[in-house]
Amino acid sequence: MADRTAPQTRERDVDLLFSYIAGWAALVLAILLIHRIISVWMVNERWVLRGAIILLALVATWLWGYGPRLGAGSWDWVRRGGLNAALVVVALLVGAGMLNWIAARRHWEWDLTKNKRYTLSDRTRQVLNGLRQDVKVTAFFPGRQFRSTSGLVREQAQDLLKQYASASPRFKFQLKDPFVDAIEFQQLGLKQLDAAVLEMGDKRQDVLEFTEKALTGTLIKLTRDTKRKILFLTGHGELPYEGMSTDPRGSLSTAVSRLREVQWTIDPVSLYGKQAPAPDPAEVAAIIIAGPRRELDQSEIKHLNEYLNKGGRVLVTLDAGGPSLQAFLKDWGVEVGNDLVFDRFERSPLFVVEQPEQGKDLTRGIARTLHGRARTVTPASQPPSGATVTPLIKTEQERTIIIPNFDPHKPVSLASPANKNESATVAVVAEKTLSAPGKGEAKSARLVVFGDSLFATDQLVNFPTFFNGDLVTNTLNWLGEEEALVSIEPKEEVSDQIFVADEKLRLFAALHLLDFPLLAIGLGIFIYLRRR
Amino acid sequence: MKAVLTIAEREIRSYFTSPVGFVVLAGFLLITGFFFYVPLALEHGTLRPMVQNTTVYLTFLLPALTMRLLAEEKKTGTIEILMTSPVTEAQAVLGKFLGVCAFYVVMLVATLQFPLVLSVARATSGTPIFPGYVGIIILVGTLTTAVMAAVTPGNRPLPWVAAGFALALVIVTILAIGKLPESGPVITGYLGLFLLGASFLAVGLLCSALTRNQIVAYVVGLVLLLGMLIVDWMSDWVRRSVPWIAEVISYISVRQHLENFAKGVIDTRDIFLYVSLMVLCLALTVRAVATTRWK
Numbered sequence: 063m064a065d066r067t068a069p070q071t072r073e074r075d076v077d078l079l080f081s082y083i084a085g086w087a088a089l090v091l092a093i094l095l096i097h098r099i100i101s102v103w104m105v106n107e108r109w110v111l112r113g114a115i116i117l118l119a120l121v122a123t124w125l126w127g128y129g130p131r132l133g134a135g136s137w138d139w140v141r142r143g144g145l146n147a148a149l150v151v152v153a154l155l156v157g158a159g160m161l162n163w164i165a166a167r168r169h170w171e172w173d174l175t176k177n178k179r180y181t182l183s184d185r186t187r188q189v190l191n192g193l194r195q196d197v198k199v200t201a202f203f204p205g206r207q208f209r210s211t212s213g214l215v216r217e218q219a220q221d222l223l224k225q226y227a228s229a230s231p232r233f234k235f236q237l238k239d240p241f242v243d244a245i246e247f248q249q250l251g252l253k254q255l256d257a258a259v260l261e262m263g264d265k266r267q268d269v270l271e272f273t274e275k276a277l278t279g280t281l282i283k284l285t286r287d288t289k290r291k292i293l294f295l296t297g298h299g300e301l302p303y304e305g306m307s308t309d310p311r312g313s314l315s316t317a318v319s320r321l322r323e324v325q326w327t328i329d330p331v332s333l334y335g336k337q338a339p340a341p342d343p344a345e346v347a348a349i350i351i352a353g354p355r356r357e358l359d360q361s362e363i364k365h366l367n368e369y370l371n372k373g374g375r376v377l378v379t380l381d382a383g384g385p386s387l388q389a390f391l392k393d394w395g396v397e398v399g400n401d402l403v404f405d406r407f408e409r410s411p412l413f414v415v416e417q418p419e420q421g422k423d424l425t426r427g428i429a430r431t432l433h434g435r436a437r438t439v440t441p442a443s444q445p446p447s448g449a450t451v452t453p454l455i456k457t458e459q460e461r462t463i464i465i466p467n468f469d470p471h472k473p474v475s476l477a478s479p480a481n482k483n484e485s486a487t488v489a490v491v492a493e494k495t496l497s498a499p500g501k502g503e504a505k506s507a508r509l510v511v512f513g514d515s516l517f518a519t520d521q522l523v524n525f526p527t528f529f530n531g532d533l534v535t536n537t538l539n540w541l542g543e544e545e546a547l548v549s550i551e552p553k554e555e556v557s558d559q560i561f562v563a564d565e566k567l568r569l570f571a572a573l574h575l576l577d578f579p580l581l582a583i584g585l586g587i588f589i590y591l592r593r594r
Numbered sequence: 595m596k597a598v599l600t601i602a603e604r605e606i607r608s609y610f611t612s613p614v615g616f617v618v619l620a621g622f623l624l625i626t627g628f629f630f631y632v633p634l635a636l637e638h639g640t641l642r643p644m645v646q647n648t649t650v651y652l653t654f655l656l657p658a659l660t661m662r663l664l665a666e667e668k669k670t671g672t673i674e675i676l677m678t679s680p681v682t683e684a685q686a687v688l689g690k691f692l693g694v695c696a697f698y699v700v701m702l703v704a705t706l707q708f709p710l711v712l713s714v715a716r717a718t719s720g721t722p723i724f725p726g727y728v729g730i731i732i733l734v735g736t737l738t739t740a741v742m743a744a745v746t747p748g749n750r751p752l753p754w755v756a757a758g759f760a761l762a763l764v765i766v767t768i769l770a771i772g773k774l775p776e777s778g779p780v781i782t783g784y785l786g787l788f789l790l791g792a793s794f795l796a797v798g799l800l801c802s803a804l805t806r807n808q809i810v811a812y813v814v815g816l817v818l819l820l821g822m823l824i825v826d827w828m829s830d831w832v833r834r835s836v837p838w839i840a841e842v843i844s845y846i847s848v849r850q851h852l853e854n855f856a857k858g859v860i861d862t863r864d865i866f867l868y869v870s871l872m873v874l875c876l877a878l879t880v881r882a883v884a885t886t887r888w889k
Binding site (some may be wrong): 151154161166169170173247316559561562571578579580581586 | 607611615617619620621622623624627628630634637639644678704707712713730734738745750775779782846857858860863866867871873877881885
């Protein structure tokens with residue numbers, strides 16, 4: 063009996079050895095394959111396929127030798143409740159995964175920040191819900207080497223992009239480093255390091271400012287087929303709107319770059335002479351007359367009136383002591399005062415307007431604006447038929463002095479009895495319906511007149527905590543009937559900037575890095591000794 | 595429920611009477627203090643960096659709290675006494691989890707000094723003895739008294755811890771919250787820290803249930819938590835090849851889900867992920883303990 067079974071046992075041992083070697087080889091090959099798949103990510107699929115076939119053969123050889131043992135072991139494992147436990151674990155994992163999958167699709171958010179800065183406006187949500195195609199966003203931010211300058215921008219932009227992606231499955235974004243993905247960055251031809259490209263089908267728009275208004279503006283433009291522009295009237299010593307300015311009043315370049323950010327095209331225009339081309343409201347969203355130093359010519363007034371009467375939009379900003387453009391504005395029910403608005407307390411022509419005429423679309427969400435060298439502009443007592451003229455910005459009565467008959471070449475007398483201590487209207491809105499309702503789509507002409515140009519210049523638009531830039535973009539968006547953009551309220555930054563005196567900082571360092579940890583250790587030692 | 599609370603009280607008392615609890619508390623205060631102080635020195639008065647960086651050091655600290663919970667019971671054989679007593683596996687696991695969570699809450703409450711310090715730092719005129727410094731002294735006094743009372747024989751620790759927690763919240767709410775530019779991110783930050791910490795503790799408890807060696811429990815817990823932390827970096831790596839896997843990886847990253855809390859936003863997805871991770875790990879722990887009983 064022993065003689066008969068010995069060769070069989072030997073044979074069995076050889077089989078087991080063979081299976082044993084095959085098992086180890088399978089394990090090594092599996093590790094190599096996984097390593098290969100991860101490192102080249104299925105680049106050479108044929109190589110992976112061959113490897114997988116060899117692996118299967120090795121596993122089969124291993125099972126041929128160890129199959130019976132494995133079967134007995136498995137049965138033992140099942141009898142001891144192993145299978146049951148494994149099934150419970152798998153069921154729990156699958157259940158948790160499914161619940162999270164559902165939770166990811168139906169979720170609610172509560173923004174507890176003071177100004178709800180992580181909540182998208184209703185208009186943005188409408189725009190996102192209206193997307194019919196995927197929008198692919200590639201945003202570039204420099205990495206650690208530039209973190210000091212762009213870290214905050216990157217964080218804010220990432221927060222904003224996440225909100226958009228969370229609100230619409232069609233909005234997809236990825237963050238890249240212009241130095242790591244330098245070739246792609248160069249191919250896209252972006253003008254600055256912190257920038258993003260939005261692509262929808264074969265259309266593309268660039269974003270250089272990461273605000274909700276700019277991003278939603280870009281989305282709107284991306285989904286639109288036609289492109290309208292804003293024209294700056296030239297020829298009267300108007301404020302420059304591009305580049306460095308030699309004008310002592312400053313430049314509008316910051317406000318204009320913000321308009322470009324919300325996707326407006328900006329061009330100059332001259333309306334002088336009969337040969338000048340008449341602007342068409344279908345192409346021209348608005349004409350801006352920014353701080354002219356000379357009165358308009360009759361031909362220009364004629365062109366402007368024609369443009370307005372076809373449904374055009376005009377923004378006029380004046381200055382105290384400059385031309386009043388009364389010849390043009392009186393036909394639209396706007397009266398311009400020959401005066402200067404002065405801040406009584408600061409004794410300065412620079413004044414702050416808190417909460418300007420809330421309730422109007424143009425000033426929604428605008429907490430305060432800064433103005434200077436302003437003259438009054440008021441609704442005429444008898445506006446032309448069909449036109450409504452309403453005040454847009456009014457100063458506080460207590461802090462306002464209106465100095466009449468202002469002459470920039472003469473000193474200002476604050477003690478003059480002719481001065482008026484009353485609230486001054488420094489901006490008005492005129493609107494005129496051009497076609498009667500019921501006869502097709504009603505058109506309207508819109509005119510906004512500001513008594514100062516200074517509020518739109520670089521120095522005041524860049525002034526922190528004031529909303530002058532938002533006032534400019536809101537006005538132009540409203541004039542151009544980009545109501546969706548107007549209704550996106552600017553969000554005031556809640557600054558975490560804090561200046562702590564050195565002695566306080568040393569105290570805090572001692573408190574946090576020494577006192578509290580030592581107190582915890584001391585308490586532990588005290589309790590330990592007490593218990594002993 | 596009484597059995598659960600009894601086990602929880604036994605656990606929390608053991609933390610207050612063992613060196614491990616106070617070493618972890620001191621380490622936690624030192625590191626959170628560092629991440630609060632550095633931005634403050636750089637003129638940023640905010641808790642956001644402290645909350646965001648917490649993920650990393652909780653990964654190292656919390657397994658130290660949980661490593662002994664079940665592993666030690668297995669090693670010393672007291673698990674058999676526990677298993678033969680009239681408590682279910684779920685009650686035992688839940689009691690231990692509540693106990694370690696209560697200690698973690700004490701750790702978090704000890705950092706409520708930061709809002710008070712911010713209110714001191716923001717004060718622009720005079721010496722801001724009140725409310726800032728007075729608040730810190732009252733807070734320290736409250737916590738010390740609560741801990742001392744909790745470890746005094748004859749006293750039940752949980753009511754004392756709860757009372758200390760409630761009083762500390764009242765102190766901070768009255769003395770600091772109104773002085774801060776916005777209180778929302780402070781509240782959500784602490785909520786996020788609690789949920790993140792509780793889910794980490796559940797992972798650590800599971801690791802403790804799988805072995806009888808405390809060191810192994812700590813290392814396995816650390817590796818698992820580190821894996822959950824760095825999984826986020828992998829998402830960028832696979833995004834180009836398989837975007838949907840990147841989405842899944844990104845979703846299960848515990849660090850990503852803390853971001854919203856740190857900003858001041860409460861999202862049900864974030865709460866759900868932490869709670870489901872907690873429930874999953876506790877259920878697996880119950881299963882692991884039950885297997886021990888049947889063996």
